[in-house]
Amino acid sequence: MAKQPHLLVEAGDLTDIALVPGDPGRVDRIADHCDDHTVVASNREYKLVNATYEGRELTLCSTGIGSPSAAIAAEELSAVGVETVLRVGTTGALQSDIEIGDMIVATGAAKDEGTTKRYESATVPAVPDYEVLSTLTETANEHDAPVHVGPIATDDAFYAETDEYVNSWEDAGLLAVEMEAAALFTIARRKGMRAGAICTVDGNLVEGTQKGETEDEELPEKAKDNVARAIEISLETATRL
Numbered sequence: 001m002a003k004q005p006h007l008l009v010e011a012g013d014l015t016d017i018a019l020v021p022g023d024p025g026r027v028d029r030i031a032d033h034c035d036d037h038t039v040v041a042s043n044r045e046y047k048l049v050n051a052t053y054e055g056r057e058l059t060l061c062s063t064g065i066g067s068p069s070a071a072i073a074a075e076e077l078s079a080v081g082v083e084t085v086l087r088v089g090t091t092g093a094l095q096s097d098i099e100i101g102d103m104i105v106a107t108g109a110a111k112d113e114g115t116t117k118r119y120e121s122a123t124v125p126a127v128p129d130y131e132v133l134s135t136l137t138e139t140a141n142e143h144d145a146p147v148h149v150g151p152i153a154t155d156d157a158f159y160a161e162t163d164e165y166v167n168s169w170e171d172a173g174l175l176a177v178e179m180e181a182a183a184l185f186t187i188a189r190r191k192g193m194r195a196g197a198i199c200t201v202d203g204n205l206v207e208g209t210q211k212g213e214t215e216d217e218e219l220p221e222k223a224k225d226n227v228a229r230a231i232e233i234s235l236e237t238a239t240r241l
Contacts, residue, residue, distance in 0.1 A: 067183035087197035101223035132196035154182035
């Protein structure tokens with residue numbers, strides 16, 4: 001099999017499970033939590049690292065921003081034999097009682113993006129794999145940090161999240177909005193992969209708080225601590241899957 005055109009990997013290069021943050025810089029942060037790691041490829045928004053955590057071999061792969069690039073990553077990861085993808089990201093809260101720094105485990109994602117519509121009807125649900133979801137939730141609940149479990153929204157247009165959109169998401173009981181989960185859940189289901197997502201809240205759209213320019217600037221200490229905790233939870237989940 002030829003190398004995949006975006007990830008620049010081929011069958012045998014990666015492991016069976018991949019942690020998939022959006023930010024290539026977060027690949028490095030996750031790698032720092034591992035026992036050892038080796039860079040496999042780096043191209044555009046995609047950085048891939050193979051690592052070992054507590055004896056579990058795993059892959060780290062950034063997806064970039066948004067569902068189009070996340071779908072490309074999921075397609076090419078599947079093509080080279082990855083069986084499970086676990087999103088480790090950040091998200092904007094949609095309920096007033098969710099604080100910056102809290103963590104959210106997604107039970108499903110509203111398809112408020114355009115990518116999945118090219119694959120299937122919008123009425124087909126974008127949901128995580130049950131085993132991944134339950135393992136992620138159990139692992140998160142073992143940590144001393146606020147964790148919310150429920151549905152989220154995936155949106156394409158960061159700067160077009162108007163009050164009307166935010167209010168409709170809030171009224172629907174959605175916990176947060178981010179930009180990749182629906183695509184990852186959809187591609188994974190269609191490819192016979194497993195998927196899940198845990199995200200740390202970096203702003204609250206209902207309360208009018210937004211992320212800053214960099215991760216160091218955008219997050220108070222609680223949120224920085226819980227980004228690290230979400231990384232630990234995802235790595236521990238990988239060892240149990």
